[in-house]
Amino acid sequence: MERVRVGFATFAHVHAPAYARALKEDLFTVADLVGIYDDDSARGRKAAETFGGAFYTDYAALLADVDVVIVTAENARHTPFVLSAAERKKHILVEKPIATTVADAEAMIAAAKRHGVVLFTAFPVRYSPAIRRLKAFIEAGEIGRVLAIKSTNRGQNPGGWFNDPRLSGGGAVMDHTVHLVDVMRWILKAEVKDVYAEIGYTVIEGQKVDDRGILTVEWTNGVFASIDCSWSRNAKYPTWGDVTLEVIGTDGVVWVDAFHQKLNVFTNADGYRYHDFGDDINVALLDDFLRHVRTGEGDVYISGEDGLAALRVALWAYEAERKGRKVAVGER
Template structure:
């Protein structure tokens, strides 16, 4: 299966490209980008073809991965679906529930796979956590406490016209989807606060706190803030505690790393399973109509609803019903 990557804007492009090359039966067909300098650079790094024409890139593949700026997801996804391509889209699926829903419905019309890139579903510690919860080793889940802090990614991420939002847009979705996946329950109420005061010279939200209530009564909170300084030894991390009626379990999704220091910088090297490869395998198997844990377009819609509700709550200082 030949897979094209649409846009080299996102920092996760390297992981996607590596996963395509490692996944049995897949081949990187090329990289399309509306920024020729950026696209040519990444195409050269990954020894593939650069396309400055979207149609040409779509003609050379059976499936695509969308790695663009958030606000461009819908145009690229819809173009790919219209060309009868299967799509794996970087999170968030869209910057609005309306756009995300249109994309999900289009995939149904085209009888194509549209998946949302939530690699935590393939993170080995997270998979083990789900097994513990499914087996009720901690009883019934009562609450989640989640943290997804990170460094401010700068670039287009801090331009609302391209990102659609700041830290809340960037970091709510991973843990929100993980909680939904772990429990099978939907979020019904959201309260959030957000502000901009950690990162100098930006006005987009860089700090926030989100509280959730699920349909089955589970409560949760998420810290999505860009709170890690430049000198912090890793980009951030994802931690989650699940508290149940008979115990609790803690997840550290990216604890398997070696920290290397030299005279100029600190570098971290992960040595755990490559979750992007597992996600890519699931994408291929889903296209073949085999059951997987891959997040669907509707999972992407659900996560977008939570983010949209969080921003509304932060603006109005009220609890928002979903």
């Protein structure tokens, strides 16, 4: 397959514009953005006008015209889009979290295997040069045996449907835990053993989903980790947020900020502003996914199973908060 025909299954998620921009500006030599299906016609038409391609009101019609679907619908609505695409032998990039229930994630994974298509979970943080260097540093034994990890993924409340638990499946814990768990699984080559969580709903008064959370996680290799996954950055905070890891080993410590490639600008008119530069992890994610689709080979294969493993930890965190104690994996 020389060129890949790409379609979107709704433009609901805040990451959809970044993926469309990457296709249009960076990956146009290998992919064509054919069209966008969206049951919100105003949103879909606007996206098609902005990024190109046709606007589709019929998802089946879109599937007939593409090789690949990027599913950026609301979290709880991923499953029907993925299943329909798999049945029609279309490869799939699904936004994180892969789903809001284990059953839905397992159904997607089974469908992709049954129909022989790629199911790729959108975890772009794996493509951060800083994170990749961290992984290599640890694998080379530079800090000895890893003992503990302190991690953060803090940002602003995205608003809209993210605050509707029926569509999002949860708030900050669902939204941000999965990124950090995936990176740690990838680096540690281990699985989560148990989870404890403190979860709050108080950054924005009256909302229906959690906006702050602290998780403590024990891994099967004995590593302890903390995860701050809060939507704790207000509108005036000078940057969107962060993804940081501090890894403590027997022979040293390494700290990394995955989003540190930015210019810090201070002016009398605007105060502090920042401008990103350098590597775009969304472009790297899409490029790798498209290479897997085109050639069957790529750099990092982020499978549906990887998406499910990260989702399970977020769900265990909510269960731990409800029970008020640590929850062991596999506990009934």
